[in-house]
Amino acid sequence: MIKSVCIVGCGWFGLPLAKALVAGGVKVFGSKRLQTEVLSLQKLGINGFRLDLDDDAMLAQERTDIARALSADCLVINIPPGLRKDPDAYLLRLAKLKQLIDAKNYKKVIFVSTTGVYPQVDKVLSEQDACAHSEISTKLLQAEALFSELDNSVTVRFAGLVGPQRHPGRFLAGKTGLLDASAAVNLVHLNDCILAVSTLLFNQTSRGVYNVCAPLHPTRQAFYSQAARELGLVEPQFSESEQVTEPSAEDTRVTGKQICSERLCSELNFEYQFSNPIDMLLAC
Template sequence: MTKISILGCGWLGLPLAKNLIAKDYLVNGSTTSENKLPILKEAGINPFLVTVESENVSENITDFLAESEILIIDIPPKLRAVDPSSEKKAFVEKIKNLIPFIEKSTIKKVLFVSSTSVYGDDNSFITEETIPNPDTESGKQLVLAENLLQENQHFETTILRFGGLIGDDRHPIKFLAGKENIENPDAPVNLIHQKDCIGIIEAIINQSKWNAVFNAVAPFHPTREEYYTSKAIEMDLALPKFSSQQSNIKKMISSEKIERTLQYKFILEEY
């Protein structure tokens, strides 16, 4: 049985691990919270308390990676928006510290969970051929981290760039409901459901699609005003009120490569 290590069993990593276990994979899962260890164990995950910092990596990283063939890295940059310069390259340093341990392990394949924020908010139709042009500190560090992993010759890396994450327990309309003068009313939405995130990762693993880059956004791009107004009505929430000014953001992310290469069909009704 193939063993997979998931670095970061949080909102996405935990249900992903459960799905992989249901498909007969063995899973090592990490958390930075000791209180979550019993939760991981109860789910059938071999649990590890692992911290990856810009200065060091916890000693048990070697045991966490042991005998695994695939590593899924799902740890967000978590940079302070108030002063991003204070954590300049902090996330990149974490990945730099992690790589030597991967090189010494049995890991042959790495799947790095990234974000479409690497493209910035330029007005364009974006595919995997689009050159990243991030305008946020987290986006800049994600690009650098992607490059570090892709350039390493000890393992094969696939980069998976997710759009805005939503799920049964997570939806941006809950934060926008009742707010006024919301910017970019006619900007297209670029969202992806948790179930599709999991389905796409499973497809990449099952079909051995390594040394690749994929954008993962549902092929469903109504305007922000149309979409969030509709969701507010559906969830019986206060309607959001949008600015009358036209949007200066027209970014639309294409997932055509995922649909074509992986033969993947998105769960549109969930959005």
């Protein structure tokens, strides 16, 4: 039975996950880089601890508290990659974390990754289709490999994240001459991310890699035009040569990569709260 979970990285996703687990009666340890943020976690019933993987002095000074937190039944690793700023720093942080957890035997280790590991190809992509197609994807796959060898490990690959403070209507509003009007939208709502990770945590049979992406894929033109309208913003304009005549029509051909999350649904009977990105717009 899982009684405690440690979440490394209580940010936009990690904090709501921590709150959900606490509400379910689980003892949660959650990390923040700054002490002031640690105190804010404690006010929410989360056992906050400071963890800055860039600060070796801090790691030595706080080693007792860190070791206690990392000794939870399960571990969720949710460290933002930030690969565009410093590709190597991400892997260094993860390597330090792996040293800190040492030989601990967790009931479950969840590593949060992204669907950036998939190439831009015109097809439906499942978990085995990941490849090192760019510098960023190479780093992401190396990061996944650090923890995939651990017992009871699971990697979740989130599609584009939307939810509170991340309304997609702002992503392309007012832009002109955009390409790929018919390209598939691959998004997932925060609520479904929380539900998916919670499901994987408490399911003894879950192993390996799972995509977490809404099953339906509207076109970029249909989705982002609707998203901008929802906020009263200027709709994005796509290149005339690429515009879809009836972007919302059911028979409109969607192009580009489409992330498949069938494994999560079929193996664990998972049901998305928001199976269509259009439905997410009112919950952002």
